[in-house]
Amino acid sequence: MEQTYLFVPGNRPERFAKALASGADRIIVDLEDAVLPADKPQARRAFAEWHATADTTRVLLRINDAHSAFYADDLELLKACALPCVMLAKAESAAQIADLKAVHHGTVLALIESARGLLAAQAIAAAPGVARLAFGSIDYALDLDLPNDSPALDMAAVHLALASRAADLPAPVAGVTVALDAAVVAADMAHAQRLGLKAKLCIHPSQVAAVRAALAPSAADLAWAARVQAAYSGNPTGALQLDGQMVDRPVLLKAQRLLATTSLTSPT
Numbered sequence: 001m002e003q004t005y006l007f008v009p010g011n012r013p014e015r016f017a018k019a020l021a022s023g024a025d026r027i028i029v030d031l032e033d034a035v036l037p038a039d040k041p042q043a044r045r046a047f048a049e050w051h052a053t054a055d056t057t058r059v060l061l062r063i064n065d066a067h068s069a070f071y072a073d074d075l076e077l078l079k080a081c082a083l084p085c086v087m088l089a090k091a092e093s094a095a096q097i098a099d100l101k102a103v104h105h106g107t108v109l110a111l112i113e114s115a116r117g118l119l120a121a122q123a124i125a126a127a128p129g130v131a132r133l134a135f136g137s138i139d140y141a142l143d144l145d146l147p148n149d150s151p152a153l154d155m156a157a158v159h160l161a162l163a164s165r166a167a168d169l170p171a172p173v174a175g176v177t178v179a180l181d182a183a184v185v186a187a188d189m190a191h192a193q194r195l196g197l198k199a200k201l202c203i204h205p206s207q208v209a210a211v212r213a214a215l216a217p218s219a220a221d222l223a224w225a226a227r228v229q230a231a232y233s234g235n236p237t238g239a240l241q242l243d244g245q246m247v248d249r250p251v252l253l254k255a256q257r258l259l260a261t262t263s264l265t266s267p268t
Contacts (some may be wrong), residue, residue, distance in 0.1 A: 001170050002026050004211050005060070005134070006202045009034035010043030016050050019057065022205035028060045031074055032089045040070055044077045045249055051081045060109060061084065065090035066099065070095055078104045090139070092116040094127040107131035109173070113139035115257075119154050125167035133160050134201060137175030154195055161196025171198035178203070182210040189214035217258050228255035 002025035008015050010031045019027040035043045047061065059170040061083055063074035067090075078086060084106045088096065091110035100108060110117075110124050112204055113136030117124070125133055146152050161170040174192035177185045177200075185207045189200050193215060200211045217225075224243075231242050232252050 001196070003199045003215055004202055004208045005173060005199065006205065007034065007062070007176075008063075010047055011035050011039045013046040013050055016054070016206075019205070022208055024202060024205070024208045025056050026060055026085075028062050028087055030062045030063050031070070031077075032064050037070070040064075040073070043143075044073065048077060048081055049242060051083075056081075057084060060085050060087050061088040062089055062111070066092075066096045075100075075103045082106070087111055087134070090114055090117065090136070091124055093120050094123040095128040097124060097130055101129045109134055112156075112160060113134045114143045115140075118159055121160055121163040122166060123248075125163040125169055130169065131168075132170050132173060132199075132229035133164050135160055135175045135197065138178075140175075147200075156196040157192060157197055165196075171196055172198040173197065173201055176201045176203050177207065180204050180206055182206065182213075185210035186214040217261055221258060225255035225258040228252055229259065 004024040005026045005028055006019050006020040006022055006024035006027045007030050010029050016027075016029065018082055029047055031040060031043055031047075044257055061078070061081075063078070063086060064070040065088070082105070085108065086100070086104050086106060087109040088100055089111050090113045091097065091113060093116075097110065108130050109132050110130050111134045112121055112124070118140070121133065124130060132165070135157055137157070140156055141148060141150065141153060144152065157172070164170065164172050174189060174197040177188045179185065189211045192200065192219060198215065200207075202208055202211060228242060228247055231240055231247065239246055241247070
C-alpha cells in the first residue's frame with residue numbers, strides 16, 4: 001500500500017518528471033491550492049500536454065472542490081485525460097463522489113478538510129469508487145478555527161481511521177507537514193501512525209524518505225515479532241509465555257502483520 005503522496009503544482013510542468021523520479025509512491029498534480037485562479041487554465045493545459053506523452057499510472061490529479069467555480073473545467077480535463085485515481089478536494093458527501101464518478105471512471109482519494117466532510121466521513125468512505133481517505137489537516141484547522149496543536153485534530157484523524165476501517169479501506173493518509181526538517185516530518189508521521197494513519201501527503205521530495213523511515217518497523221520490533229512467530233511454530237493454538245508476557249492469537253496476528261510490513265517500506 002502506498003505510503004507517500006507527493007504534491008507538485010499543476011502550473012509547474014517542469015517539475016512533473018522530477019516528482020515522478022522522487023521515489024514517492026504517488027504524485028499528485030495539484031490544480032487547487034497550489035495554483036492561483038488566474039493560472040488554473042494554464043495548469044490544465046500543461047497537465048493535458050504532459051499526460052499525452054508521459055506514463056501517468058502513478059499520477060493523481062487534485063481537482064478543485066465541487067462548490068468551486070473551477071470544478072466544471074476540471075471535470076472536462078478528467079474526461080480528456082483518463083487517470084487511475086483522482087483526489088477530490090474538500091470532499092463533503094457521498095453525493096459528490098457519485099457526481100465525480102459519473103465522469104471519472106477510476107477511483108477517488110477523498111480529501112477531508114472540513115467539519116462537514118468529517119461528519120460525512122463514514123458515508124464517503126463507503127461510497128462506491130473511493131479508494132482511500134486523506135486528512136487535509138491544515139484546512140480542517142482553518143475551518144474550525146483551531147490552533148495547530150489542538151487535540152481536536154487528533155480526534156478528527158482517529159475518526160477518519162475508524163471510518164476507513166469500517167468501510168474496509170486502507171488506513172487514511174495523514175496531512176501535510178510544512179516543515180522540511182526530516183526529524184519533524186518523521187515525528188509527525190510517527191504521531192499520525194499512532195492515531196491509525198499509515199501514509200502521508202508530502203510537499204517536497206526530501207520528505208519522502210523521512211516518512212518511510214517513520215513507518216518502517218524498528219529492528220527491536222521485528223526481532224520481537226520473529227520471536228513470537230517462532231514460539232508459535234511449535235504451538236499453533238492457545239496462549240504461551242514469551243519475554244515474561246502472555247501471548248495469544250491476536251498478538252501472533254499482530255506480529256505477523258508487523259513482519260509483513262517490511263515489504264511495504266521500500267520505494268516502488
